[in-house]
Amino acid sequence: MASGVVNIRRDVDDKFYRYRMPLLMTKIEGKGNGIKTVIPNMSDVARALSRPPTYPTKFFGSELGAQTSIDEKNDRFIVNGAHDAVRLRELLDAFIDKFVLCGACKNPETDLILTKNEMIVRDCKACGVRSNVDMRHKLTTYIVKNPPKKKGKRKKGEHAEAPSPAGLDGNGSGENGRGSPDDDDEGGGTDDELTRRLKAEAAELNPEATLEKEDWSADTSPEAVKARMGALQAGVAGLTLGNEDDSDEDADSPYSQLGRWVQENREASAVEVFKKVQELGLEKKHKAVQVLAQTLLTENALVEIPKYAPVFVKMISSEKHQKSLLGGIERLAGLTHPELIPAIPKILMAFYQVDVLDEEVVKQWGTHVSKKYVDKDTSKKVRKASEPFLKWLDEADDDDDDEDDD
Template identity: 35%
Template sequence: MASINIGGENAGDAFYRYKMPKLQARIEGRGNGIKTNVVNNAEIAKALERAPDYALKYFGFELGAMVNYDKKSGNSIVNGAHEAGRLSELLEGFIKKFVQCYSCGNPETVIKIKKRSETIELKCKACGAVSEVSPKEKLVGYIIKNPPEDKLSKAEKKVKKAEKERLKGLEDLEKKRRKEEKKKKKEKGEDGANGEDKSPESPEGGGEEDEDEDEEDEDDVEWLADTSEEAMRKRAAEQLSAATAAMVIQGNIEAEAEAARLKAEAEAEAARLAAAEEERLAAEAAEKLAAEQAATDPNVWAVRAMVQAGKGSKAVADALAELPVKGGPAARMHVLYEALFANAGAGAKLTPLVVERKKYLKAAAADPASQLAQLVALEHLLAVELPERSREAPLVLKALYDSDVVAEELILAWFHKATAGGVLEVPAEGGARVREAARPFVEWLEQDTETESDSEEE
């Protein structure tokens, strides 16, 4: 399994010692039951020294999807179809917020929970810095309810072992003292019985009658405790030592029982809250999906479902050509671009998505008319669907150019024809805004063309 450096800023460092497996995702199922299996989530969590469900929950919060982690099998499921590239971007956000030290950037941090203020801190084992994670992050609440397992250091283990041995020693001493005390009482009783006077008329100890009398005398003997000051002080010290040991042992037993009870209650409450949260997220996801489906063009929804199901680029292009849409190639390319990019997340960049899904764009760009139609569809996407992304126009155009989706002369022709977007009813101000953003790339193309012309003339 390929390993990569932890943290995007360290991607190019060949000698970086903190590694993790590259995220692998597999889309399973179809229709409403489609889901994404993060195959190596457990291995990634082990490399990051975080619980496997933390990163998975972060994906769910960011994507608005329900997630499920099976501790026994290690299966990590995110509802819906999500490509590995998108999940890798989210994983990078998780690492920056919940793994890397905010001071030195190393991923050698330990999560510390402050229950009173309901916040969490990252304590760096490399530089010693303590960084507070923003309480606005949804995952903070989940981590507080599901704290990481305490991993004792070697020193802490030694202290705990020494305390256990000390308590065992006290128990052994108490048992030995009781045993010796019992033995002394027994010996003292036997000595008293042997010291009784015998009858002078019976040198051998007398007959049966004398023996009966001796036994009766022994029963009548009362043994008195030593009441001297020194003996009383010694007995008091022994009793105090035994009582102290018993109190320590009993106190530890009660404390452990109370801790176990509180832990069980906390786990039950956390499980209840987690189940309620998952139900809420599932309801929100279903509601969001229904609203999105109702608000989306059926043709766009059909193409998007094919892409999410992992259909080949040729199959998508063939289905696109057969769609019952009016408006010619521009309308069909509008359906394709909206299906591929209109639902991009708030933090996702368009350029990586274009590169990632270029096979669908290339399969649909069979002739110059289709290529020009894609440029008009891109103009509509940036001017109408995603106006806040219009500044990404030069980068997206360069990605299309580098991927051989559209030719250079068609980009120049589209740029200089301000009314090209009219076929898709792109507002004039929106089209002008997109062209102004794309100007640096177009000027670079024109300059490159002039340079090539000069070289050919020479």
Template identity: 65%
Template sequence: MASAGIVNIRRDVDDKFYRYRMPLLLTKIEGKGNGIKTVVPNMADVARALSRPPTYPTKFFGCELGAQTSSDDKNERYIVNGAHDASRLRELLDVFIDKFVLCRSCKNPETDLVILKSGRNEDIVRDCKACGERTDVDMKHKLVTFILKNPPKNPKKSKKGGAKGEVNGNGGGVHATAPFVPGDEHGGGSGGDSDDELTKKIKAEAAELTTETKLAAQDWSADTSPEAVKARVKALESQVGGLSLAPAGGLGDDEGSDDDINSPYAQFGRWVEENKGETGVGAVQIYQKAQEFGVEKKHKTVLVLVQALFTEDVVQEINVYKALLAKMVTSEKHQKALLGGIERLVGLTHPELIPSVPKILMALYQIDVLEEEVVTQWGTHVSKKYVDKETSKKVRKASEPFLKWLEDADDDESE
């Protein structure tokens, strides 16, 4: 079932399995009289899903409505002067998506805006990663002037770099959150035709992890020396092999007998910890390794995977491995194990991440591996199943802004 508050980027597509999703645009009216204004509280999240800077759709609303707009990127506050209801702005967002996001050839939202410079002339095209076509935008629209004055920021470049004379961007940092799968520009097939769609997505994402991509260029670990790796593996063993040390006595089910350090789960966790970030090791290889250990369908595997795979950059990493998570999180029990892994990750391994719990939950929610009912129930009931009671309280306390957002989103939809 689709999570509440998430819609297809193309709202004319009714397919609930349509892979390009975005948060439902929300609005809030503030002020009175001449000072009345419409705030879009989740504009930044919507824009990330579209791979566009949030200032673009905000300014587009102003152009279409003949209203002044203001943008505060630092505080993620985007305002359109005047009172405008959510349905009207959602209709305008559909127009923005059609004009400045969707490829005109294949109607796929997997595009970057590219500014082509030729002498004094500048043109904006949509560069589609799905079909390879470049289609122009309406250069007569008022937003074009704003885009040319405020070009998209350059994404992290590959070793090959961009073509000369182009300004290419996606609003900065979007590669981590936009629900896009790259094309085959780096070579390599996607496997047999018998694979299901999620497996194909895993393989497609794994194909991107070459030495010539932005993902491979990232600093996956602060210290990759043999001593540091051994230290992290030892810490992981204490987590994976010592799950039963949690006050509630481990998982409390028929898998609880596999908590020793030689269990398939512990071996899988050590392999992920030692090999993540290596060239050629990506989502598909991790899933295949889980299959080798015979634990790819077990919910406890999700608990181990979260602790072994994610680091302090967990919000970005969630989106890098979104297809892998979608493949492995298949039930409510898996979702609870996922949340348990997050508890241990932020409560025990990276306590500095506790303030980031709302962002982590939002990232998981937006890729549809967490359902509203599950995360709400988890957030309102302290548990000693995976961590001690005090740590559990801290993590859930930190999740309150996200739970409040869920509640407000439901209220907005019901209204």
């Protein structure tokens, strides 16, 4: 049976659910008392769950009352006895529920943390909640003795490798990782190769763009379009506060053209947006990041950030770019969509998770009120709303320091 891909939460019947994993596969080997069930793709499944493959393997053994055999060097994960694939998938769902999903928001984007008093906590990167694991389960003893490998603290300029959505990776070669528009093409694809790939992916993404437009696009009635255009023009007029040069205030500047195009093409995919940025010659301009943050995103920002993340990943290559992104977020939530103020921590987390915001930059921004992008009161309001995320960053640092001391 060929391996497929399924939702991590298999109770979510949505083929566009962003959290996916390989379908757990099994292979029966041996006979009689030596019969055993091999899980050939356990490493791939565990990687999708951000857990060591030993954890679900030991979980299976605990639930089935069976011995397990683990050979990580040769990627062999075995549960003694003959076990049906369907049964192991059900147990995997139980493992995910107990040791992966956030106890609050049920998001699988969590890390396991072992506290000083040997309690296991699921640290959610989506909502910031830390929920305790049920320590009565037998697997917890194994986890305490074999804690997750500590993730190194990210410093400025360091980013975890992750697949770039829509293929907009930084080096133009389709590999994981983040590059910058200023990077040389050594070892990467040429501009022609990038263009060809973008065209191919744009064709593949068109059906999704249609679905997104149908489900949650902005109101396209004449009255709504007129109102948004008015707001856009007012916003673009103020885009140059402290940015680049004053000549860009012209309504025909590339920035104004980009803002108008985004407003008029709400159904555009990430690939199409980036191609427009390239067409206007703005792929290296930090102010273009600000324009996109305040015009590309709407009141549905938390849904739109994953969709357009590759554009920001491709364009943000310096601290100045990151500050422009934060300025765009200030204008988005502070002026255009004030209803997003309570969601500021989640918005920052979403960008932080795709490695376009560095910890030091966010902390500096969050503790220094500025009138560069919005008025002082609005600036204070946005930063006040960001406090839960800033607190989470500090606590994560404290945990790292404590573990270093231990």
